[in-house]
Amino acid sequence: MISLEGLTKRYGEKVAVNDLTFEVRPGIVTGFLGPNGAGKSTTMRMILGLDHPTSGDVRVEGRHYAQLRDPLKSIGALLDATANHGGRSAYHHLLCLAQSNGLPERRVHEVLDIVGLTTVAKKKAKGFSMGMGQRLGIAAALLGDPRILMFDEPVNGLDPEGIHWIRTLMQRLAAEGRTVFVSSHLMSEMALTAEHLIVIGQGRLLADMSMADFIRQNSRSYVRVRTPDRERFLDVLRSAGITAMETGDVLELDGVAAEQVGELAARHALVLHELSPQQASLEEAFMRLTAESVEYHAHSGPAADEQASWGAGWKKG
Amino acid sequence: MAVAQVVRSEWTKIRSVASTVWTLSVALVVTVALGVLISWLTRREFGNMPARDRLTFDPTFISFAGMSLGQLAMIVFGVLVVSNEYSTGMIRTSLAAVPQRGVFYGSKLAVATAPAFVVALVTAFAAFFLGQAVLGPHRTSLGEDGVLRAVVGGALYMTLIAVFSMGVAAMLRSPMLSLGVLMPLFFLLSPILGTVEATKKVGQYLPDQAGARVMQVVTIGDDVPYGPWGGLGIMALWCLVVVAGGYLLLRRRDA
Numbered sequence: 288m289i290s291l292e293g294l295t296k297r298y299g300e301k302v303a304v305n306d307l308t309f310e311v312r313p314g315i316v317t318g319f320l321g322p323n324g325a326g327k328s329t330t331m332r333m334i335l336g337l338d339h340p341t342s343g344d345v346r347v348e349g350r351h352y353a354q355l356r357d358p359l360k361s362i363g364a365l366l367d368a369t370a371n372h373g374g375r376s377a378y379h380h381l382l383c384l385a386q387s388n389g390l391p392e393r394r395v396h397e398v399l400d401i402v403g404l405t406t407v408a409k410k411k412a413k414g415f416s417m418g419m420g421q422r423l424g425i426a427a428a429l430l431g432d433p434r435i436l437m438f439d440e441p442v443n444g445l446d447p448e449g450i451h452w453i454r455t456l457m458q459r460l461a462a463e464g465r466t467v468f469v470s471s472h473l474m475s476e477m478a479l480t481a482e483h484l485i486v487i488g489q490g491r492l493l494a495d496m497s498m499a500d501f502i503r504q505n506s507r508s509y510v511r512v513r514t515p516d517r518e519r520f521l522d523v524l525r526s527a528g529i530t531a532m533e534t535g536d537v538l539e540l541d542g543v544a545a546e547q548v549g550e551l552a553a554r555h556a557l558v559l560h561e562l563s564p565q566q567a568s569l570e571e572a573f574m575r576l577t578a579e580s581v582e583y584h585a586h587s588g589p590a591a592d593e594q595a596s597w598g599a600g601w602k603k604g
Numbered sequence: 605m606a607v608a609q610v611v612r613s614e615w616t617k618i619r620s621v622a623s624t625v626w627t628l629s630v631a632l633v634v635t636v637a638l639g640v641l642i643s644w645l646t647r648r649e650f651g652n653m654p655a656r657d658r659l660t661f662d663p664t665f666i667s668f669a670g671m672s673l674g675q676l677a678m679i680v681f682g683v684l685v686v687s688n689e690y691s692t693g694m695i696r697t698s699l700a701a702v703p704q705r706g707v708f709y710g711s712k713l714a715v716a717t718a719p720a721f722v723v724a725l726v727t728a729f730a731a732f733f734l735g736q737a738v739l740g741p742h743r744t745s746l747g748e749d750g751v752l753r754a755v756v757g758g759a760l761y762m763t764l765i766a767v768f769s770m771g772v773a774a775m776l777r778s779p780m781l782s783l784g785v786l787m788p789l790f791f792l793l794s795p796i797l798g799t800v801e802a803t804k805k806v807g808q809y810l811p812d813q814a815g816a817r818v819m820q821v822v823t824i825g826d827d828v829p830y831g832p833w834g835g836l837g838i839m840a841l842w843c844l845v846v847v848a849g850g851y852l853l854l855r856r857r858d859a
Contacts, residue, residue: 332696332858332859335696335699335700335703336699336700336703337696337699337700337858337859338858338859339856339858352703353703353704355703357609358700358701358703359700359701364700366696366697366700367693367696369692369693370692370693370694370695370696370697371692371693371694371697372617372621372688372689372692372694373692374621374622374623375617375620375621376620379616379617379620382616382620383613383614383616383617383620384613384697384701386609386612386613386616387609387610387612387613387698387701387702388609388701389606389609427697
């Protein structure tokens with residue numbers, strides 16, 4: 288369990304993380320989603336006690352990070368695949384981390400085996416590919432067999448096989464009852480791995496809900512219609528019991544097939560300029576969500592309560 | 605957090621990178637070799653030296669003449685041991701494993717100081733004995749007054765040079781910046797201040813000049829206001845200040 292309460296980080300005038308409050312629960316993969324520069328890495332660094340929060344509080348298993356005895360046994364993190372000394376071998380890199388937390392040397396061999404780096408254990412890390420670097424970082428995270436795992440953009444730079452491997456690994460770790468917190472800037476990636484979603488934009492919390500809810504709310508299918516006889520068409524729709532949403536000169540019809548709309552229009556001799564079935568992708572939903580966070584930021588004030596009901600926000604877009 | 609665990613971890617770190625071995629061996633080889641060379645040249649030129657110089661000739665100090673260049677490798681050792689953490693990004697991994705920054709910093713410095721002292725001790729004795737062997741008739745021996753103190757002091761001087769560099773690197777983080785400050789300090793500023801008559805009074809309080817006093821046995825005719833241990837104490841004080849500064853910054857800064 289990781290708990291954040293009003294966590295805020297300012298760099299001079301710039302607010303990198305703005306009043307974040309949420310919890311990361313055990314037993315599931317929680318996706319931490321936001322565009323680049325949204326404050327994901329800063330948040331993760333504060334969780335690990337690397338960066339000091341300007342205000343607010345963050346706790347790991349109910350304690351501040353610096354109070355953890357042998358923290359690698361509680362939480363393992365992959366922040367940056369290149370956060371190792373290039374002149375040191377993978378084995379020694381892991382060994383020095385293991386020793387600092389009183390872990391046996393046997394554990395080094397075990398994690399090297401889990402991530403598949405046993406054959407290159409004695410090689411210097413600077414000769415590693417991006418993918419191997421990620422694997423070494425993940426090995427370090429797994430060292431203490433921790434209850435909580437945190438990965439910052441773990442699929443970056445990995446080949447398809449590596450991506451598949453890491454997805455499976457994260458799901459397996461969560462299935463073992465661990466807390467898995469993983470960041471990404473790609474909705475599509477999260478849709479495949481995460482059960483719960485935390486979305487931030489411009490350092491603010493935009494969504495904290497289950498993946499299933501997010502999909503239900505956002506992957507809506509509808510029919511898009513443009514017509515010069517707008518008023519008459521709306522009357523026809525009303526009498527047929529179909530609700531329409533108006534956005535500009537476009538009508539969006541929910542819960543109805545395109546064929547049905549076309550036949551309805553023909554029966555009433557209405558001219559249509561466009562009739563097309565639409566499916567909003569999760570990626571689009573995510574982009575609208577975060578794009579609005581940028582907008583909200585530019586003219587704050589009345590936007591505040593709109594933001595609270597963010598789920599409805601994209602419908603207007 | 606058990607300190608012993610962190611000390612073990614830091615020892616693994618320091619012995620698993622190549623730079624430790626090459627910086628320390630260069631320090632040893634350069635200091636000894638240059639000391640021997642200068643001692644040999646001195647013996648050859650001894651007859652041509654002015655009477656005053658012959659009278660105040662310090663065979664111990666001359667055998668440490670290589671220290672002026674050899675300390676460069678000690679500086680590089682001290683800088684790399686600390687700033688490597690930052691230049692590689694390892695610092696975030698390290699502090700996530702050991703969030704008690706004081707324990708981390710103290711262990712790192714202690715673990716790096718130990719091999720530096722061992723190498724410095726070997727260097728000082730080797731430079732002394734080989735230097736004396738080459739000096740021939742002008743040599744001194746360990747049994748003479750103040751000589752053993754000067755040799756052990758030489759080892760302490762070299763060690764403190766490394767410690768000073770570690771503190772500076774902890775404050776500045778970047779290896780290039782740290783070397784960019786330390787090199788001109790020891791190889792330009794200090795010699796210039798020490799040579800120019802008007803600034804000598806200031807220059808003698810710089811860490812290297814104050815510390816080097818401990819290696820001198822014959823001090824006839826100089827008007828330095830502190831003795832050998834006083835000088836080394838001034839140097840140790842400098843080290844304390846930069847090491848403390850490094851700690852305060854490490855504690856306050858985001859990693």
